Amino acid sequence: MPRRRYQLPKVLQSDEDRMPTDTVCTILVRQSTAGQAERHTHSSEVHPDVLIAQARRMGFERTLVCDDDMGIGAFSTTIEDRPALRRWMYELLPSGESKVVMVSMEDRLFRDEDEIQHNRFIKLVKEYGGWVICGPRVYDFRKQADQDMFRDKCRYAKEYIIHHIKERLHPAIQRSAMAGRYAGGRVPWGYVVDYEPRSETYKYHIVYPPHAPLVHEHIFRYFASLAHPTAIQVARHWSREGLLFPFYETWVEPSIVRYTDRLCERDDQRGGYPLSLRQTNSLLSNVIYLGYRERAGEIALDDSGLPRVCHPPLVDPDLFWYCFDYIYAERPIWAPPRVGPSPRRFIVKQSPHDGKPPGERFLAYGKVRCAKHEQRLSLQNDNGRVRLHCNAGDTWRRGYEAYDCVSPGVNKLEPVICQAFLDHLALDEHDVAELARLLEQRLSQRDMREAALRRQISEATSRYEYALNASLRPENRAIAADLMARAVEAKEEATRSQIQLMELQQRQTISGQAWAMAHQLTRVVERVKATFSEWSRIAQSQVIGLALEDAVVGYVNRYTLGLWMKWCGGRESRERVVMSNGKYIEWTEEDQMMVKEWYERLTWTALLQMFPGRTRTSIEHIAGHLHLDRRGKGPFSDEVPTVCPLIDRPVIDVENSMEKYGFSLDFAPAVLTGQSSRRGPRTVAK
Ligand SMILES: [Zn+2]
Numbered sequence: 162m163p164r165r166r167y168q169l170p171k172v173l174q175s176d177e178d179r180m181p182t183d184t185v186c187t188i189l190v191r192q193s194t195a196g197q198a199e200r201h202t203h204s205s206e207v208h209p210d211v212l213i214a215q216a217r218r219m220g221f222e223r224t225l226v227c228d229d230d231m232g233i234g235a236f237s238t239t240i241e242d243r244p245a246l247r248r249w250m251y252e253l254l255p256s257g258e259s260k261v262v263m264v265s266m267e268d269r270l271f272r273d274e275d276e277i278q279h280n281r282f283i284k285l286v287k288e289y290g291g292w293v294i295c296g297p298r299v300y301d302f303r304k305q306a307d308q309d310m311f312r313d314k315c316r317y318a319k320e321y322i323i324h325h326i327k328e329r330l331h332p333a334i335q336r337s338a339m340a341g342r343y344a345g346g347r348v349p350w351g352y353v354v355d356y357e358p359r360s361e362t363y364k365y366h367i368v369y370p371p372h373a374p375l376v377h378e379h380i381f382r383y384f385a386s387l388a389h390p391t392a393i394q395v396a397r398h399w400s401r402e403g404l405l406f407p408f409y410e411t412w413v414e415p416s417i418v419r420y421t422d423r424l425c426e427r428d429d430q431r432g433g434y435p436l437s438l439r440q441t442n443s444l445l446s447n448v449i450y451l452g453y454r455e456r457a458g459e460i461a462l463d464d465s466g467l468p469r470v471c472h473p474p475l476v477d478p479d480l481f482w483y484c485f486d487y488i489y490a491e492r493p494i495w496a497p498p499r500v501g502p503s504p505r506r507f508i509v510k511q512s513p514h515d516g517k518p519p520g521e522r523f524l525a526y527g528k529v530r531c532a533k534h535e536q537r538l539s540l541q542n543d544n545g546r547v548r549l550h551c552n553a554g555d556t557w558r559r560g561y562e563a564y565d566c567v568s569p570g571v572n573k574l575e576p577v578i579c580q581a582f583l584d585h586l587a588l589d590e591h592d593v594a595e596l597a598r599l600l601e602q603r604l605s606q607r608d609m610r611e612a613a614l615r616r617q618i619s620e621a622t623s624r625y626e627y628a629l630n631a632s633l634r635p636e637n638r639a640i641a642a643d644l645m646a647r648a649v650e651a652k653e654e655a656t657r658s659q660i661q662l663m664e665l666q667q668r669q670t671i672s673g674q675a676w677a678m679a680h681q682l683t684r685v686v687e688r689v690k691a692t693f694s695e696w697s698r699i700a701q702s703q704v705i706g707l708a709l710e711d712a713v714v715g716y717v718n719r720y721t722l723g724l725w726m727k728w729c730g731g732r733e734s735r736e737r738v739v740m741s742n743g744k745y746i747e748w749t750e751e752d753q754m755m756v757k758e759w760y761e762r763l764t765w766t767a768l769l770q771m772f773p774g775r776t777r778t779s780i781e782h783i784a785g786h787l788h789l790d791r792r793g794k795g796p797f798s799d800e801v802p803t804v805c806p807l808i809d810r811p812v813i814d815v816e817n818s819m820e821k822y823g824f825s826l827d828f829a830p831a832v833l834t835g836q837s838s839r840r841g842p843r844t845v846a847k
Pocket residue numbers: 531532533534535536551552553554566567
């Protein structure tokens with residue numbers, strides 16, 4: 162018998178088929194602020210209020226808006242990566258507190274690349290009898306049709322991302338950026354974006370006159386003028402001088418203004434944007450100021466493989482790379498190679514004592530390390546005398562170990578450093594030739610081509626080594642011949658590049674202009690030598706800071722410090738500094754016992770023999786501590802007691818911590834025994 166043509170509609174059999182409006186409706190939103198929803202009117206995202214109103218209409222009395230998934234994409238993330246969704250699935254849904262989740266669209270939930278996440282979601286929601294509302298659609302996953310529809314929607318969202326965004330839009334934006342155009346995003350200070358008259362879509366960076374000089378003068382040039390440049394000092398300079406980037410003029414594209422307003426702090430009272438520390442570092446290393454265009458780690462290159470100048474540069478390359486080297490240890494591969502060693506970066510601490518910058522208090526601040534701990538010495542004010550101090554041997558932290566470390570006065574070291582600097586400040590013929598060669602390189606941009614060749618050589622060499630190693634591995638036996646051929650190819654390429662490089666270097670002749678500039682520099686050097694002592698301390702410290710690459714100070718013996726200095730360019734100097742006060746040596750208990758017993762009974766000759774390495778002052782000092790008094794005592798014996806266990810002890814001295822820096826003991830005068838430092842050399846009292 163045929164079945165009925167039209168079946169009766171299914172009757173609602175139980176409460177299970179009705180949406181559980183008596184539970185909480187969890188609303189997941191991604192763009193929660195009203196401002197965002199207003200600005201992004203083209204976005205499919207709905208304002209949370211709209212969703213709340215919809216839930217009310219559907220009969221929910223209680224709603225819960227969760228926006229903690231904001232900023233976490235639905236593409237290639239798991240359920241566990243997204244706290245709000247996780248909470249609903251693993252807490253609210255199983256407990257029955259909220260059986261319904263609401264989003265504006267399916268793709269807000271899943272754009273899952275592998276289609277695993279949305280299937281897990283369907284399974285779990287079905288198990289607990291949950292409901293999902295996506296915009297106008299209501300899904301009950303106990304129905305197969307709803308499951309399929311949800312799956313299709315998620316799959317479509319995924320494919321949209323893959324095909325449209327990832328494969329078309331992103332590469333298109335990147336291509337456009339690599340052609341030198343503006344491709345959206347933050348416009349750095351000093352520039353704005355304008356349309357080229359030729360084309361409506363061709364946007365590019367143009368210099369913005371109210372901001373450009375601030376970037377050049379008060380960021381780059383100020384940074385470069387510091388003895389020890391740090392971004393924080395630039396930020397301090399801005400707040401000290403009350404500088405800010407004035408608000409944009411009305412003709413500037415509104416999108417730039419909005420972008421800046423959102424990302425930067427506004428100072429409405431003074432009418433501008435203050436510079437934040439965070440911005441300073443990125444600004445100082447942004448190649449956009451050279452006119453280059455960089456996006457997603459890629460730089461726009463021209464046909465010859467050099468960075469392409471896409472808009473007017475703001476900063477000259479020498480100044481830019483000088484600053485860059487202070488911020489990053491390595492330059493990018495397309496940058497001109499660095500001449501000379503990388504500058505050292507360090508943290509400048511504000512002095513707690515006199516407020517003067519440390520460079521003014523000590524000319525080589527931040528450059529000198531202690532030989533024992535290899536740690537940079539800081540400044541310490543010792544009753545008005547500034548001395549260098551090693552924190553590694555701090556008295557408070559390490560007890561008497563502090564005495565192990567050097568603590569020379571600034572006035573002792575500075576003349577030695579300045580003299581060594583001036584001694585090295587001489588240009589011989591070889592130096593002038595080298596200078597001329599460097600100047601020529603800079604004038605002709607040859608170094609870029611040279612760098613490209615060097616890079617080719619190193620790449621080919623590493624390819625050669627890799628192929629060679631791989632061909633020797635037993636598992637590659639089948640393709641060994643192929644690998645070998647590849648190795649030979651790489652080797653040939655390296656040789657070719659090598660020959661080109663040599664040709665390039667030979668072809669190089671130094672122009673008259675470069676020679677003239679080099680000779681001019683020798684005259685500058687003469688003037689520096691003649692006038693250096695009259696310079697201001699700040700200027701001196703800037704020059705020393707540039708010239709001195711590294712310095713180490715440590716004891717050679719008790720009375721002599723060794724100072725090793727390495728200058729930029731590789732020269733070294735070794736100087737000794739004789740101290741009036743020897744290194745303090747502790748009085749042991751045994752020593753003190755001997756002082757107690759013999760101080761009031763022996764002549765000074767005998768006492769000094771008894772305590773080798775100690776001065777009369779130091780013996781008097783410890784005797785005072787022990788409340789001993791020689792006055793009115795006597796007669797004194799000249800005989801050193803034979804019971805004295807100290808006499809055979811080797812002369813107290815300190816370890817030569819400067820040995821590894823090339824200081825031998827005979828470099829320093831012998832230990833000055835029996836001399837009182839404070840009163841100068843004296844004859845031993847009879
Ligand atoms: Zn130390």
